[in-house]
Amino acid sequence: MASHGARGRGGGRPTLEEVAARAGVGRGTVSRVINGSPRVSDATRAAVEAAVAELGYVPNTAARALAANRTDAIALVVPEPETRFFAEPYFSDILRGVGAALSDTEMQLLLIFAGSDRERQRLADYLAAHRVDGVLLVSVHADDPLPDMLARLEIPAVISGPRSAAEALTSVDSDNYGGARQAVEHLVARGRRRIAHITGRLDVYGAQRRVDGYRDALRDAGRPVDDLMIEAGDFSEEGGRRAMAALLERRPDLDAVFAASDVTAAGARHALREAGRRIPEDVALVGYDDSAIARHMDPPLTSVRQPIQEMGRTMIGLLLAEVADRRPAASRELDRRQVVLATELVERASS
Amino acid sequence: MASHGARGRGGGRPTLEEVAARAGVGRGTVSRVINGSPRVSDATRAAVEAAVAELGYVPNTAARALAANRTDAIALVVPEPETRFFAEPYFSDILRGVGAALSDTEMQLLLIFAGSDRERQRLADYLAAHRVDGVLLVSVHADDPLPDMLARLEIPAVISGPRSAAEALTSVDSDNYGGARQAVEHLVARGRRRIAHITGRLDVYGAQRRVDGYRDALRDAGRPVDDLMIEAGDFSEEGGRRAMAALLERRPDLDAVFAASDVTAAGARHALREAGRRIPEDVALVGYDDSAIARHMDPPLTSVRQPIQEMGRTMIGLLLAEVADRRPAASRELDRRQVVLATELVERASS
């Protein structure tokens, strides 16, 4: 008859112990094989692997997590409402890059939205329960408390765009400043004289850097920088449309626009069309991200490409390193890393 | 000096035992309070809650999962490549519905793509390790082996569109047949005489049902059903464009099109424009899903709305019931449920 502890696992999954018995070895040895330890003889390893295959053994994640104090999962946290996540190709590109980088790992990726207060509370609980080994943070605004919370909980984290030049967290970013310069230098080289800029959300550090790049590139080309040629957007299509309309009103003589994202450029394009301006004949247009939108726009949009796949890989690499190397936070201070990856201008018909 | 078992948890998280000590009660009592058991006196409960608050206690998920044999997580499995997931609003709507339904639960939602063989293998491993308590399956094709795998592993599952009329899994669906009828009846009522249909992927049961609804509605209106007026699409924009071009070639006299999705309708719209047909003057267009695309199309698209939020809620409800009620699969056979929710036609300028 059934022993006390059998509970509901009728004929259930085999355990380490059973594999060990089958292979005629001890529990520890099976554990070593499962975890790829080198300290096992080839013969023993083969015997264990055979037993694993015969029994269809799969390690119990919960038991492993409890004993080893790790979860083998990391979270990709998007501090935005889901709608923005789906509307902006940047996020799905990042997701794809991260997913690809993770596919040859045992790690599981969780996608967590933290747009509303309610979602943020859930996230806080989730992190407090240490249900992930590490966190990937994308698109964080300047005053977001999330990074500090992560630091307090001592959860390894990597941020995809630093909050400022003094970002404390390990960060990976593309060269926003350089990318903006490329865009403006390109427009200058094309003979454009009056180049406007529609910014992203200025509480995002990367958007500020793009403004800096825009200014410096103009100045270095010996052009005056006119603040009336700069209008704030918010990375959205509607924001781009609005900003473009404002610019046209203020500076009807502009002949080029550098938009802080492709989606913004799409909005600007609408406003330009409505105003009867032709692209690129009357006004040249350059975007940022080189997303699918840029390729499918009419006309196809010149855009600054960020190496998103590589950013994903790099973020995962840094994060896994931090997770693996769990020294006390203090001793880790020294090797904080701020990785910046180069951008590339993709020229198309819009400029 | 540190005791043996202290390991790396320097000053770490409080445990049940510590909360119990603080509150002056036993371990079991704290567990009861945490899990909301009614068999605790009010005074004791208050004392425990105070201790929990003071210590900032958060239960260890891994320990709970190990002891109770559950994970408090369910997976939303999308057997499609990520690109399609992002391209089709249907998925993000479902995700939102499910997320909302889950937000007042302790359950964690995992989003898992299983488009490539590699991803499918990962998913299989994941499920074999029982890392989730249940699975939500969306958009499953007729010959997909996933549902059978879930049955074999005895993992509770709910499918969002049944694979056939004889679906073995609990399923939730909108009334594809009725929705298609609504669309066609609307076009008939508007006086359209030659109504074409661009189907979805015909290995998706719901797409077949829409074809059935289209045919029956025409027949019941006393109209002939002409197979040349039906062209297969695949739910994609490009598929819609192609199908529309084919239809125009075969049946230049058509005056209305019912497309199996909004995205398909968007493709059809392009083809119609290219052919110089005006919408709705020359050709009326009706889509399916009532997604954001429908609202933003030019002209705004008449579309069949599925109650996606409600579908999400219903799916979660059924799934959680199955998870909670873990009787042997055999005795559950009887109360398999196939829920079908009503659709609603949203009329806009395209028809």
Add this chain to the structure above:
DNA sequence: AGGTACCGTGGGAGCGCTCCCACAGGTGAT
């Protein structure tokens, strides 16, 4: 020969919970 070193291995202890049995004390029927 004895010593030292290392390898591969077995298995005890422990991770932090849940489950459940046992038990004290109260209540009401007999």
Add this chain to the structure above:
DNA sequence: ATCACCTGTGGGAGCGCTCCCACGGTACCT
């Protein structure tokens, strides 16, 4: 007074793993 039966509570056992100590065996030194 006795018995039966509740309610609330404490704590042992166990979930399936990882970690680490200890041990026998072989290899190489002195």
